[in-house]
Amino acid sequence: MKKILKWFVYGFLMILLSGFIFYLYAYFSTQSRLAHVYNIDTPPFVLQTDSAILAEGSRLMTVKGCRDCHGEDLGGKLWLNDPMLGLIVTPNLTNGKGGLENYSTHDWLVALKHGLSKKRTPLLIMPSNEFSMLTEKDLNALIAYGKQLEPVDRELPKSSIGFLGYLLTSLDAIPMIPAEKVDHSRQLTKFVEQEVTVEFGQYLSVACEGCHRKTMKGGSPVAPGFPPVADISASGNVGTWTEAEFIRTLRTGKTPEGKMLKQEEMPWTITQHYTDVELKALYLYLKSL
Ligand code: HEC
Ligand code: HEC
Structure with a gap:
């Protein structure tokens, strides 16, 4: 009886220990993926803007889901606030208080086409693997509109991944790091004609x-x-x-x-x-x- 109990306790400790080791692995591997600095070489982007382009940019902010995640006014929000998965905050894209500072056309392009921050490290969650397939014309409209947004003063906390978030990220069960799915050397297509084709x-x-x-x-x-x-x-x-x-x-x-x-x-x-x-x-x- 004593022996069985002893093995039971050992088994239980082994399970706890392996769970803990897996968590450590998930934590450190995710941290290192997020700290990876991408060496990308994107040619300069000449931004064009006029009222038709801005109107299209505003529409694309809706139909490409930007407003869904970054808020109707694009001033950012707590997108996910779950004690297990983590706190995911979408940044304030305006130049109001708490917004993007010194954010160039190139920074916008790098975020959308590559899923990377100003420091060239991966952005969480944002589906840049889809946005990287957008045409130059659509990216131009989004960036032109994004750069002249009505300032919104909104200071938000920093994102932090939770326990379950780390486990699911390391198992690739949630799309936490879209930059890894982007073909960073892909050249932009100019445009696709908006026709029923x-x-x-x-x-x-x-x-x-x-x-x-x-x-x-x-x-x-x-x-x-x-x-x-x-x-x-x-x-x-x-x-x-x-x-x-x-x-x-x-x-x-x-x-x-x-x-x-x-x-x-x-x-x-x-x-x-x-x-x-x-x-x-x-x-x-x-x-x-
Ligand atoms: C966030 C995930 C998601 C995205 C993005 C998405 N869908 Fe869906 N879609 C679903 C799910 C899940 C269902 C099934 C819903 C259900 O069974 O209740 C569905 C169902 C549908 C249906 C109904 C199918 C049926 O047989 O009833 C259509 C049509 C559809 N999607 C079209 C689209 C199109 C077109 C797009 C892109 C423009 C799109 N979806 C983008 C998740 C998505
Ligand atoms: C599924 C939600 C989601 C969608 C859709 C989305 N974003 Fe994001 N976006 C995020 C999150 C989350 C971050 C912050 C990532 C981080 O902190 O690592 C972000 C970051 C950004 C950044 C980078 C800011 C910085 O600090 O470098 C820009 C620019 C941006 N988004 C613009 C857009 C635009 C434009 C669209 C639409 C084409 C869009 N986003 C769609 C979730 C989303």
């Missing part, structure tokens, strides 16, 4: 890839507690919908089958701002798969 649809579908995968066939949930991701290629429900039904779904969140999509799982409050041309192009692309 498969090409334009494919360009827009990069925004769906993070969840629906490159194939658009969906799969397992993107994070614990979320539903499986639907197949939106021609082999899924979308294949049976008319263009009008597709557009209505992405504008209202209600599918032709009568299902109400939750905006925190499937961000239709973002796609509702897409233009008709954008939604038609996406439909064309998805049906072609």
Whole structure:
């Protein structure tokens, strides 16, 4: 009896010890990934701006999800505040109090196209692996608009990763360090014509890839507690919908089958701002798969 108890205690201590060692590994490996300084070589970016470009930049801030994360006024917010996962703060992108200081066009480009800070270390969470696929024209519009934002005075705390955040990051179960998924040597495409074409649809579908995968066939949930991701290629429900039904779904969140999509799982409050041309192009692309 005593012997069994002894082995039980040993076993328990071993489990605790290996858990602790794994945590140490997760902590230090993540810290070292976050401290990595990327040596990137991005050619200078000549910023163009006029009122049409600024209007497009403002629209892109909505449809590319910037306002969703950085707040409606782009003044930043506590994006995630979870004792286990951590505190993730989106910075104030304006030049008000607590905002970006001495932030050049090049710094904007490095953040969006490479997912890196001014110091060239990885930014947390921001999906730059998607933004790095944007055209020069779209990046130009976003940066031009970003640089002239109405100042917002908002001082926010610094982000800090929690216990579970470190474990999930080291298991690559959450997209904590998107810079690692960026092809840093990729050259920018000038622009893609905004027309109802498969090409334009494919360009827009990069925004769906993070969840629906490159194939658009969906799969397992993107994070614990979320539903499986639907197949939106021609082999899924979308294949049976008319263009009008597709557009209505992405504008209202209600599918032709009568299902109400939750905006925190499937961000239709973002796609509702897409233009008709954008939604038609996406439909064309998805049906072609
Ligand atoms: C999923 C949420 C999310 C989305 C979407 C997002 N961001 Fe971010 N962004 C963040 C977070 C979080 C940080 C801070 C990362 C850090 O502190 O390491 C950040 C950082 C930045 C920075 C760098 C600031 C700095 O201090 O270097 C800029 C610039 C920026 N975002 C602009 C944008 C723009 C423009 C868009 C839309 C095209 C956008 N973000 C979309 C979450 C997001
Ligand atoms: C943050 C993750 C996420 C992103 C980004 C995302 N989706 Fe979804 N989408 C989902 C999930 C999860 C479901 C399934 C929801 C459910 O079953 O309730 C879904 C469902 C759908 C549906 C309904 C499919 C059906 O059969 O009912 C359509 C259509 C759709 N998404 C289109 C898109 C398009 C187009 C984009 C890009 C512009 C996109 N989604 C971006 C997560 C996402």
